[in-house]
Amino acid sequence: MKRRRPTHVVELDREGRPTRALPLTDFNAGSKPQPVICCRVADGPPHIASRQGTCDLCLERIWIAPSTADLVPQMRAPTLWCMPCLIEQLKANAQAL
Numbered sequence: 840m841k842r843r844r845p846t847h848v849v850e851l852d853r854e855g856r857p858t859r860a861l862p863l864t865d866f867n868a869g870s871k872p873q874p875v876i877c878c879r880v881a882d883g884p885p886h887i888a889s890r891q892g893t894c895d896l897c898l899e900r901i902w903i904a905p906s907t908a909d910l911v912p913q914m915r916a917p918t919l920w921c922m923p924c925l926i927e928q929l930k931a932n933a934q935a936l
Contacts, residue, residue: 845910867915874928875911877901879921894921896928 847860866873880891880900889902895918903911903919911917920928 842905842909845906845913848910863913867913869915872916872918873914874918874920874925875907875914876920876922876925877903877907879923882922892919894924895919896924897921 845863847862848866849857850859850861852858877892877894878885878901879894880902885902885904887904889904890908892901892903893899894901899921901919901921911919
């Protein structure tokens, strides 16, 4: 079965709950970096067949799901982050406010 090309990303609220599907054209219109959040290899095996990559912040090995791998080439400025780096970034942004 052939996988379909992604056409949107899911926007999350502050608690990490999905709020809406955002078309790629709208998502790529901004100028900020576009973090892609992945799980670390050290945290255990992936739930779906995935390939490995590297977190752009801490250089730890991460799992990249097939749907994520399909989406990244279509993004304007993707950066791959692991979950612990995301938490650190959120804490730093909360302290800056």
